[in-house]
Amino acid sequence: MIKTDILIIGAGPTGLFTVFEAGLLKLKCHLIDALPKPGGQCSEIYPKKPIYDIPAYPEILAGDLTKKLLEQSKQFEPGFTLGERAETIEKQGNGSFIVTTNKGTKHQAPVVAIAGGLGSFEPRKPVLKNISNFEDKGVAYMIKDPEVYRNKRVVIAGGGDSALDWSIFLSDVASEVTLIHRRNEFRGALDSVEKVQDLKNKGKINLITPAEVTALFGHNKLESIEVTKTGGIPQRIDTDAFIPLFGLSPKLGPIANWGLEIEKNAIKVNNALDYQTNIPGIFAIGDVNTYPGKLKLILCGFHEATLMCQAAYKIINPGKRLVLKYTTVSGVDGFDGSRKEAPKSVVKSID
């Protein structure tokens, strides 16, 4: 069981900044995110795109914002459960919550802050009528352990970085790799595209473009797929695995069943006070919440996180008074023993 003060669901910009604000109040944080790395949408959708409305940054790339936020909160030693989706929440007799992920990891905290953005990122599944019958029986939407494909025949579909990178990687592991994409052009890092071209020339990757997988066949498991070239006739390919890699899209997911008041795919909160939901002890901050006048902006998430931490402090330290301290005056004491403070001004007399 992982125990912490504030359990944050979602490691996007709002969740990461919460770690800093909580740290100033001596509260420890742990973050859960379905993605394998922190940053949320900033890492997954647009890491190389600029943002222009972060105060004091005339321009910053989304990926760099994530890096800076991680650096800012590092001294408060946040814990991370990455690549796992928060699935269930149970309230305990002592008022704390236990949140369990889809992989069974349990977390306990007196305060839960949902900073889930648009939800957890789930793979986009192609529209093939019997595809769900073959899930985990040859069809997989993400590759967790490439060794599973050793000496197997693999068909990958998609045109982005993950389709290219996995085709390259598996060409050394699998007995046969076929890459299928709807266009001749691929959208990926230039060296990945060139590597695939090279492997295709060497006969290590069987490239079929422009084409689409149009049917799946098999009895108890996937045995073959049908691929149709644009304007061509369908062709069967025997295979052990089909891996469609069409990116991820966010879904509110299991959080929707936690008994929270939901409106417009977002969690209703009390914005007059502290961004608490209808369940005391559970807060929602950033893009995942809604209230009159809500704006889904990173900078609004930062503000919401800051006020939420004040309320969390009162729950965790009942009866204690809290007075606002400025970092410039008090400095920042990390949980790792580090201390940041303003340099003392030198006083020297003039003769």
Add this chain to the structure above:
Amino acid sequence: MSSDINIKITDRLGVTHTIEAPTDMALNLMEVVRMYELAPEGTIGVCGGMAMCASCQCYVQSTHELPEKSDDEEAMLSEAFHVKSNSRLGCQIQMIPEMEGLEVELAPEA
């Protein structure tokens, strides 16, 4: 207002809405759909309008001359589902006077 144009948007339930879209606010079609709440929040414009998701895919039913697809839009549509020959990303269609009478249908959520 004189700078408004009339467009027809068929939502994902098949209901056609005739709406007025301002042309002086640098809006795109995806934003108009959100402005009029013709699709639930969170199911359209997920990436904010960068042609990096396909949640605003629509089928253009009128014969308007649209701007050519950018490489980003072309690439995104090549990975999207339910794509037809008249598919476009709503976020890439600007609301300008030339779009008067535009008719589109929102593609299914995927």
